[in-house]
Amino acid sequence: MKKVIEGSQAVAEAVRLARVNVISAYPITPQTHIVETLSVFCSDGTLDARFLKVESEHSALAALIGASSSGVRTFTATSSQGLALMHELLHWTSAARLPIVMAEVNRALGPGWNIWTDQTDSLAQRDTGWIQLYCEDGQETLDTTLQAFYLAEQVNLPVMVVLDAFFLSHTYEPVDIPEQEAVDRFLPPFAPRFQLDTANPCAFGSLVTPDAYMEMRRSIAAGMEAALDLLTEVEERFAGIFGRRWAAVEPVRCDDAEIILVTSGTVTSTCRELIDNLREQGEKVGLLKVKLFRPFPVEEIRRVLAPARKVAVIDRNFSFGASGIFAQEIRAALCNTPGHPPVFGFIAGIGGRDVTKDVLEGIYRRTVESDRPEREDIWIGLKEVPDAPEHP
């Protein structure tokens, strides 16, 4: 049934349909509508789940680590500072191989205090062993959340479903909410491969010596690699039931493109329109939407980007002292490909600033006009700022 709902509500509907058993969260803007909606579902009986109110995001994830260890399906949602506070337990979750699913609403980190969208919060957690999926619209958010549970439970790794603050979390769009029966066919009950069991007591997460630690890390890496293959299968199964298909990366009009723009999140939708306009003007331009960030789909990206003359990556994030994070990853993916195209890294839309079609067209024109990028990070739309005032 189609309904006009917020991106946040799309997440909540998917969590309800996934028959999650335990939800634990601490409210933070702009994630709050997700857990608000879920708390209503829990209180009115729509969803038979235990909703844990905790005193911090650290505790929110700690509680889920306990719950998930007991072999039940779990969910949390957070943003920005909240995710940063979870950092220690993000590592723990993946190394404990717990299939926890989280909705992460991209929000800038403070100070300056800013509640608007910015990907640095989730990208800064790229090494924590969580699968990361960046969504473009409400429908993709709902579908990806359902897939996230399946994927997580198959590879025993946690999944972060990432969506832009406000542009997605608070934007109302028509979203097809599937029937429970169809979701049940897609997503079977969680069948844990290990769990806390009083009949068979054991301890998880105990001391590991150098003799075994490395193999355990390799096992996590293997789980990540398995997820890459599995996602394609999941999409197939999902399309078979629901008739919708998403992808780890989605090339748009890239086949003969000389310049390919690379985007993630809601900027992609704006960019789709630009590509169509530019194609009408005869420009040989394409778009690559990157949805799956961890594991990073290196082969697929190489296949799409290597033939292009130039690549322009739009990063709504920044790694200080380096460059945009998607650009770094793409450069790394291409560097061993002989004759690979130069990668232009553009920083735009940080802290919720609009990335309009004009902004994107400016990026495109600048890429056309330069043979090589003048630096690794090109900041778009920076204003003149006065010198720092003297301390009074």
Place this chain on the structure above:
Amino acid sequence: MAKKTDTAPVSLFIPRSYLTTEGNKTGSWRFLRPCYEEKTAPCGAACPAAEDIGKIEMLATQGLFKDAWETILRENPFPGVCGRVCFHPCEDACNRGSFDEAIAIHVLERFLANTARRGAFKPEMERLARKEKKIAVIGAGPAGLSAAYFLALLGYRADVFEAADEAGGVLRWGIPLYRLPLPILQEEIRRIEELGVRIQTGRTLSERDVHALAGEYDALFIACGHGRPAELGVPGEKSEEVQDGLSFLRQVREGTVSVCSGRAAVIGGGNAAIDVARSVIRLGGEAMIIYRRRRRDMPAFGEEIAMALDEGVELRELLAPVSIKSSDGGLAVEVRPMKVAGTDADGRAHVEPEGKQTEEIRIDRLFTAVGERAGEAWYEPTETGDGILRLSHCVMERKTGGLFVYGGDLTNATKSVAHAVASGKEGSMALDTLFAEGIEAVRPRLAACRVGQDGSLSMEIYMGGPRRNRSPHVVTYDEINAAYFQFAPRLRQPRLLREERVRTFEEVNLRISANLAIREAERCFNCGLCNQCDNCYLFCPDLAVKKDSGPLGRHIDYDYCKGCGVCAVECPRNALILEEEAYEEGD
């Protein structure tokens, strides 16, 4: 590389152990050891009668009113009296005062006494085995009655001799009924008699009679009080219209004065002056208090002063009487304005005359209330000499005629009911120790019974009760984890309306409900006491706080306690300590 899920399960190599971790005694890592240790609350240390107030309020919080009342009786035979007339130094010491407002301890004490009275509670008090020795107590005021009470608890026969025809002393004859109703006093005296204490009233004894008793009894406790009024030392104070306040109050209590019309002045700043003025108002007169210092320097209770002013008493500060003259059937009091010039040794303002001008105040009668002294010289102990042992609240004197202990107002620096109780308690302990272990043992034995470092004497400690083990450390406000407490206003004592107060001697303070009492008791920090709040149990990251059926309800499992100290830090009331472990070199 990646394994297909339909062919083989995804690699899953996780740390998992089937061995118990019980063998890993993490307690060996500890260098700080948390211990449950109950400490001394500042209220109890400040109470002259050493009431275990933190414990009393904790029991009240739990609705255990009889236990709470008995905990008072352990240290003080007069909860009903002291809940009404005590100057409650406990409240000045209350740590809650640094947070919002002190606990209304005296209101709760009065509530517990009222509840015991209404429920006709019979106290179940520990009493030591009967002993052969017997003690005569001279004077049935609060000190003498307390001495008899504690002597009876310690197993002695105590006979009380009282000159008046009813027991109670200043409680019976000096304090007006609107502060202390007669049945309250009578019941507390009756409870002392029920312990076997015999009170002989109407027995005025001469010095010779007392010495005769000294031969008959093993010891005498002399507590005849201060019955003789001090003089102003100004011309005219012998005139007929001038009366000492204490004898006036006594006439009112005897019922021989029932009207006091006209305009009266009281000279003095203590509670007796206030009592006289408020009694005059109730008997139909107008009353003025003349005081040589300022209101803030008055020794009377602040609330009593406020109520007196509310009832229409006029207060003239910084005026000293110069002379008193008869004038037109009334009196003309000449007073001189005073000014504050520095501070006296006792901390009060030092005053001296301001200029040469005087003022004449015309009144119908004058009462003096500037203190009292002993009625007879032989009431008081010898100043110095062999066989004299000066204790904090009484003086023991062994002379050829017998063994004398002088107590109450005769020996107390502060003349209060609570100090009188302290005196009777100290006298009884001193005699008991003397009889059992000899004179040398008295001082050290008493020193060991102090509440806190230098607080008052506790009968609970003396008799070896369960609370004897509290550490003498007095808990300070910064040792309370105030994060666990919420601001809550102090209980407001409900009172008769002013219009009701000024025409009757009905008790001014009204009863409070059990709900209000429990709410007020719940404000108490219970400084240094474990009230089983379970914070230590909840916070311990090693599950090393174990519940048990012992008196504390819990203990620490030192096999696993790593000594992180979170239990001690999160204890709201400082009932835990952290001690350094005494490891041997090489451990």
